[in-house]
Amino acid sequence: MTQVDSAETAQGGAGRRDTGSGAGRAGIRRAIGALSRPGAWKRGRVAATLALLLGLLMLLHARITDRGGLGSLVETFLPWFGLLIPVLLVGALWRRSASAVVALLLPVVVWLNLFGGLLGDKSRPGGDLTVAEHNVGADNPDPAGTARDLAASGADVLALVELTEQARGTYETELAKTYPYHTVQGTVGLWSKLPLSDTRPVDTQIDVGPLGATKPTDVKMTYNRALRTTVATDRGPLAVYVAHLGSVRLMPRGGFWTDSRDRNAQALGEAIAAERNEQVVLLGDLNATTDDRVLDSITSQLRSAQGEAGDGFGFTWPAKFPVARIDQILVRGVKPKSSRVLPATGSDHLPVAARISW
The missing domain is CATH 3.60.10.10 (Endonuclease/exonuclease/phosphatase)
Structure with missing residues (x-):
């Protein structure tokens, strides 16, 4: 009885794990399905606009006027603008907006181009x-x-x-x-x-x-x-x-x-x-x-x-x-x-x- 119960318990646990995994896959499919519907491209225009503005701000930061030190202030804290990307992503998913998700590609690419090289350890041994x-x-x-x-x-x-x-x-x-x-x-x-x-x-x-x-x-x-x-x-x-x-x-x-x-x-x-x-x-x-x-x-x-x-x-x-x-x-x-x-x-x-x- 113990072996049978153990086997059944194991099968039940595996079944529960499969159910959890299946629920996760189902959630992803639902999200993809929601973003692929025609209406998803019309929703979230504000989020999409904000994503594009964020990308352009980081891309064209050198052209921001420095009157009142504005350009210098932006460039001092430029890496921190990347924190706005996950915030906008959450908003895009909440609105189920495909246009906003696609628009976020611009700030992601710009930020990685500017600061992605700093994420790893580039130190090497040696030195004089x-x-x-x-x-x-x-x-x-x-x-x-x-x-x-x-x-x-x-x-x-x-x-x-x-x-x-x-x-x-x-x-x-x-x-x-x-x-x-x-x-x-x-x-x-x-x-x-x-x-x-x-x-x-x-x-x-x-x-x-x-x-x-x-x-x-x-x-x-x-x-x-x-x-x-x-x-x-x-x-x-x-x-x-x-x-x-x-x-x-x-x-x-x-x-x-x-x-x-x-x-x-x-x-x-x-x-x-x-x-x-x-x-x-x-x-x-x-x-x-x-x-x-x-x-x-x-x-x-x-x-x-x-x-x-x-x-x-x-x-x-x-x-x-x-x-x-x-x-x-x-x-x-x-x-x-x-x-x-x-x-x-x-x-x-x-x-x-x-x-x-x-």
Whole structure:
């Protein structure tokens, strides 16, 4: 009796599984049938229109006016527009609209063309040098802990931006043992395990924004925020730029204010264009993503380490819930082997690092 009961139970379970599978297939057939009916092409015109507009927005983002910083704002959060695709798909299926489902092909194809390459892990083993960058934050409550975390990251060359006069000594003390060479120019600095030479500030025409000081009044900062130096490596000299472009502000009446950042980006692009060294690395908080047109003068000369050798989007800001990668490692004449985002520190930005080879 036990064997018979077991067999019957097994057959019953298999039957239930077959029933569930059959119900799933039946549901798919019903959905296909509903979408194939003549009326399905007339329903959901609003959803179809929204899908086409979404696709055109992503496809033609570079043609959106930048008046009030609108184009820059759209490009900063461009990857997130992909979240609207499943929302529109649900609406199309709910309306049983074949036209809306077909219209969704446009934003899907455009989004995959723009960002599909970032979905996989492109890192490779090897590399000659590890570089890292971190906006340490002017109001960082634990600069000593941040310095120790960065020293333990294994970076050979470490760029820090948004250094205050109060915290500078802490970073110099905590990093001295790991990095015997360093330079600080204004609010940006570079620490290195290898000798530095030909160090100078880079004029990016920094000015104060329309709201006045961009930091609390008790935080004193000078406004030289870019430098250039040469790192002596076993493979030859490496020109390293460290930069912190102007901040972006959302103005109550003026829209997305980007004037300072935009001027800084243009000046930095001109400085890099004049660089004679073939091997160049730019480390910095650029307050813009590489999709943002404002960086065209820079990205036309340098390649993104995250884009070539990263794993995912590598968002860095804000640290608690990153939505954009505005901390960049860009290169020319060297090959990124890997790129990663480092663990959070006391800053509102996440550190980034990359392994490069000649």
